[in-house]
Amino acid sequence: MPEGHTLHRLAAQVNAVFSGSPWRVSSPQGRFAAGALRLDAEVPRHAEAWGKHLFVHLDTRIWHVHLGLYGAFSFRGDSSFAAPPSIGAPRAWTAELRPRYDDDGWLIPEPPQGAVRARVQARHGWADLRGPATCAVLEPGEHALILARLGPDPLRQAPDTSATAERERFLENLARRRMSIAAALMEQAVIAGVGNIYRAESLFLESIAPETPSNELSASRAAALWDRLSQQLRTGVREGLIRTLRTEGDRRHWVYQHQGTACLRCGELIAARELQGRRLYWCPGCQLR
DNA sequence: CATCGATGTTTAA
DNA sequence: TAAACCTCGATGC
Numbered sequence: 482m483p484e485g486h487t488l489h490r491l492a493a494q495v496n497a498v499f500s501g502s503p504w505r506v507s508s509p510q511g512r513f514a515a516g517a518l519r520l521d522a523e524v525p526r527h528a529e530a531w532g533k534h535l536f537v538h539l540d541t542r543i544w545h546v547h548l549g550l551y552g553a554f555s556f557r558g559d560s561s562f563a564a565p566p567s568i569g570a571p572r573a574w575t576a577e578l579r580p581r582y583d584d585d586g587w588l589i590p591e592p593p594q595g596a597v598r599a600r601v602q603a604r605h606g607w608a609d610l611r612g613p614a615t616c617a618v619l620e621p622g623e624h625a626l627i628l629a630r631l632g633p634d635p636l637r638q639a640p641d642t643s644a645t646a647e648r649e650r651f652l653e654n655l656a657r658r659r660m661s662i663a664a665a666l667m668e669q670a671v672i673a674g675v676g677n678i679y680r681a682e683s684l685f686l687e688s689i690a691p692e693t694p695s696n697e698l699s700a701s702r703a704a705a706l707w708d709r710l711s712q713q714l715r716t717g718v719r720e721g722l723i724r725t726l727r728t729e730g731d732r733r734h735w736v737y738q739h740q741g742t743a744c745l746r747c748g749e750l751i752a753a754r755e756l757q758g759r760r761l762y763w764c765p766g767c768q769l770r
Numbered sequence: 771c772a773t774c775g776a777t778g779t780t781t782a783a
Numbered sequence: 784t785a786a787a788c789c790t791c792g793a794t795g796c
Contacts, residue, residue, distance in 0.1 A: 484777050533778075550778045551790055570776070571792075596790060612790040614779065669779090676777050723777070737777090758785080759778085 483548040483569055485674020486717025488530035489636050491554060491568045495528035495537060498556070498564055498603055505602040509593035509609075516618045517599060520544055525601075532631050532673025536624065543624050549614025558606015559588055565721070570612065634673040635711035636718065648707045655695045655703050662698055662706075663691035663761055671695075675710060679717075681737045681762040682725035683709045690770040691756075691763050736762040 506521040508514045523539035530536075537544040546552075553569025556562070559580040566574065581589045590607045593600060599610040610616060632654055633647035654671040655662070665671050666680040675683075684691055687706050689698065698706070717723050724733045726745075735745060740753035740762055749766025 487777075547779080548777095549789060550776055552778090553790085570790080573792075598789085614789060616789095667778090678777050 483533060483550070483552065484676035484679055484714075484717070484723065485530070485532055485634065485636055486714050486721075486723065487548070487568060488533050488535050488674070489714075489718050490721060491535055492528040492530040494554075494556070494564060494568060495525070495535070495608075498558075498562060498606060498608075499525045499537075499601060500527055501525075502603060505587075507600045507602075509597040509600055513599050513616050516544075516616070519618050520601075530634075531628055531637070532634050532669055533676070534627060534631075536619075543619040545615060545617050545619050545623070545627070546610065546613055547615035549612070552611065552613035554608045554610050556606060556608045557591065558603075562588075562603070562606030564606060564608070572611075631669055631673040632671045635707065636674060636714050638711070648704060651707045652700055652703050655698055658695040660695055661691060661756075662689060662693045662695050663756060663763075665695040667757070667759070672707075672710065674714060677759050678723050678725075678734065678737045679710060679713055682723075682734055683713060685736045685764055685768060686725065688767050688769070690768045691761055693770055736764055738762065 503524050506517045508517040519542060520539060523542055526538050526540065528535065528537045533547060535546040548569045551570040553567050553572050555567045555572050556564035557575070557578055558564060559578065566572070583589055587602070587604050588606060590600070590602060593609060596611055597609045598613060598616050601608050633650045638645055638647045651672050655665055658665050658671070663680060663684065666675050683706060687702065687709055689702065689706065713725055722733070726733055726735050736751050739751045742751055744751055744764040744766055747764065747766035749764055751762060751764050753760055753762045
């Protein structure tokens with residue numbers, strides 16, 4: 482699940498269950514032992530997402546997490562710990578917890594299962610982080626450096642404000658590149674938070690051929706693409722999954738992972754090919770140059 | 771038990 | 784362009 486919507490959801494969840502109170506941080510796996518010690522000594526104040534990055538601001542330090550392709554947080558706790566089982570890559574379902582408490586009144590967590598890079602505990606529950614691409618305590622200045630390399634994030638813009646500076650930045654970023662629009666949308670410096678599913682689904686719904694050179698897309702179509710992605714990401718945050726297709730059944734996408742089947746709009750067979758190491762999906766009938 | 775693939779990114783060649 | 788990295792669930796023998 483880790484496209485931008487997942488990280489914004491995760492930030493909200495971390496704020497809901499951790500921000501403002503002391504926590505206990507450990508690294509059962511051991512690979513984040515030194516970092517965990519530094520985080521354990523401070524209070525988490527505020528979590529925020531920028532594109533696919535999560536930052537948790539503590540008193541003086543910042544915890545940086547990037548889930549990569551298959552990282553995930555799993556949450557467990559007693560009835561007052563309101564959290565979904567997992568945010569990130571799909572994880573196995575676990576049985577209901579029988580809460581027991583220590584002498585300080587803190588919930589006693591279960592022994593960690595598998596490779597838990599970081600465990601953060603609150604009084605009534607905890608979260609386990611597995612498989613992140615990045616899990617680090619930032620040095621001064623690193624936060625700003627990471628943000629400087631990110632393009633505009635549609636989820637950090639007020640919705641329904643039509644001509645915004647953020648959207649203008651996106652149009653400028655596209656106009657400056659000769660690569661295909663399909664390649665450009667995956668560049669986090671062009672637009673932050675878009676991944677393989679949103680790329681495929683936004684280009685399909687805007688009827689844009691993926692190989693169209695980024696700088697040949699008209700300003701009006703580029704603006705419509707931003708608005709489309711903005712709306713899709715917002716739906717993703719609201720629903721907790723990527724649904725770009727409204728149907729009665731379980732199908733959630735128009736083209737993503739539907740190669741070889743008939744396009745629901747025009748009947749042409751949906752195509753797929755490898756582009757820079759990722760699968761690209763599109764409808765050759767709807768997405769003409 | 772082995773292999774593969776996944777909503778990602780960086781580094782090396 | 785390819786490989787490396789982070790982890791685990793699904794699939795295949």
